[in-house]
Amino acid sequence: MREPEAMTRTDPQPPEEQPGGSPSTAAGPAASDDPGVGGPIVIVGGGFGGLYTALALSQQRRHPPLLLIEPQDCFLFLPLLYELLSDELRRWEIAPRYDALLAGLGVAWLQDRVVEIDAAQRLLHTAGGRQLHFGQLVLATGARMHSFGIPGVVEHCLGFRSLADVERLQTLVRHLRLQRRPLQRLAVVGAGPSGVELSCKLADLLDGAAVVELIEQGPMALPQARAFNREQALLALQRRDVRLRCGCRVLEVGADHLDLHTASGAERLAVEAVVWTAGLDFAPPAIRPQPERDPRGRLLVDAELRLQGHSHLFALGDIAAVDGDRDGSETSSPLPATAQVAFQQATCLADNLLRARRGEPLVRFRFQDLGEMISLGKGEASLVGGGFTLAGPAAFQLRRLAYLSRLPGRSHQLRVAAGWLADWQP
DSSP states (O other): OOOOOOOOTTSOOOOOBOTTSOBOOOOOOOSSSOTTTTSOEEEEOOSHHHHHHHHHHHTSTTOOOEEEEOSSSBOOOGGGHHHHHTTSSOHHHHSOBHHHHHTTTTEEEEOOOEEEEETTTTEEEETTSOEEEOSEEEEOOOOEEOOTTOTTHHHHEEOOSSHHHHHHHHHHHHHHHHHOOTTOEEEEEOOSHHHHHHHHHHHHHHTTSSEEEEEESSSSSSTTSOHHHHHHHHHHHHHTTOEEEESOEEEEEOSSEEEEEETTEEEEEEOSEEEEOSOEEOOOOEEESOOOBOTTSOEEEOTTSBBTTOTTEEEOGGGEEETTTSOSSTTOOOOOOSHHHHHHHHHHHHHHHHHHHHTOOOOOOOOOOOOEEEEOSTTOEEEEETTEEEEEHHHHHHHHHHHHTTSSSHHHHHHHHHHHHHHOOO
């Protein structure tokens, strides 16, 4: 495993390992009654929840030692991954390196993967053989593709959650455009936001070289979306001749086909490839003693984002089920699995980590719904928020500006904004 990238001389380094494998931690006195809370804050996972928690903590004066553990070398701004696929954005804009983002902020980055956590001893083990002590631990390991145990999904399906997935899809699109054989089909399974956005982009990129089939087990696409966005999405799919098949359950995925169960019976659909966006699976590191989880496998946390039964373990983002997957009130709706939830949780959690160190009461996380945006092909989008609705090229530009303000780090935001201005043609 590669050693972590160097930050700057003022950045804290990962706790040094002692002879025998036990690391030491340098920590000042803690106001909390918890004797271990003065150790470093270790954040496991560098996605939206983990990275933005680290960034929020780094803005505090005299913050405790901070360590981010993330195996990938680049952060990935997932909501703009569709624009990377279509070459509307460049890789460096949505996938900045962690060493560049964290340089000079007092956050150490360890490029490794946590495999086991001993909550009682406040000790974690990494795939690279390290043992590190912590004062407080944040779990933000996100989600991965869920196969639901369907035969052939793991072996034959493409995902859409990484830079490697984008490269594979771009290669596939180029191949289909070059050969242009009759009846070429590309299937996308799952008509949630990811499946709809991806289907529109793929249809634009293929430009008639293949038919995009959007497969959905439920009765409709985007069942939880705003009505306006759902209507605009259906129109966008129709304009691109994306064939939406609702009420279709995938039985098996082959190298060149899908076996489906429909209202009229079994059907085999010949396809060139299958992209799987049908669901998410959750696999945090092994934790001893085992914490409580919800039926989907997510870690149960209270309204303060603390793991139930563990005063020094916290979780946020996709991996966390907040107080029964709600925002702390008895009448609230389940939290959506979106980036804006993770953004808001990161700010709340950074505050609570410091409050816990000072022995102060923690604050409850309350989600503020800021609206909903969806990409609908090259140069088009639909959005609902702030009391208005908008669709088309103007919505596409507003969506980009909204996400520009959410990119990690002020310096990176300025670089991206400068690049967009340089590309802009009146």
